[in-house]
Amino acid sequence: MIGRKRRRPVAIQTLIGEGTRVEGDLCFTGGAHIDGTVNGGVTSGRDWNAFLSVSEKGSVEGNIRVPHLALSGTVKGDVFVGDKAEFGATAKVIGNVHYQLIEIAAGAEINGKLIHEVPKDQHLPERDNEPEVTDPKVKPIFRSATRSRRD
Helix, strand or coil: CCCCCCCCCCCEEEEECCCCEEECCEECCCEEEECCEEECCEECCCCCCCEEEECCCCEECCCEEEEEEEECCEEECCEEEEEEEEECCCCEEECCEEECEEEECCCCEEECCEEECCCHHHCCCCCCCCCCCCCCCCCCCCHHHHCCCCC
């Protein structure tokens, strides 16, 4: 797409093969691919470039917290994606999905809420620190002034 950066491919350093079952949390750096089953949470720690892919045969029974996700398998838990989440046609999530950027293929199932998270650096500034208007020509408008008057 125009104006969009392409993500550089990340080398897969962690592989959970088909037929493999991991009991407990999985924390990885770099790239991870799941063809088997993980009974526990999956996180990338503090690696902001980490990438997790879960194939059609893969499943996670726990929460996922990663910056980049490509899901074609099943997740029973909440999903927190710091940057981009891609859901393939065979993806199934039973839980809420927190994301900044999302791509959902036709056929994907999400049984929960889609919650858009605004990046922390893009939040609107707090208005508590703004100076008050002290110009005598500027008159404050009170809520009662906006209602119709009955004379």
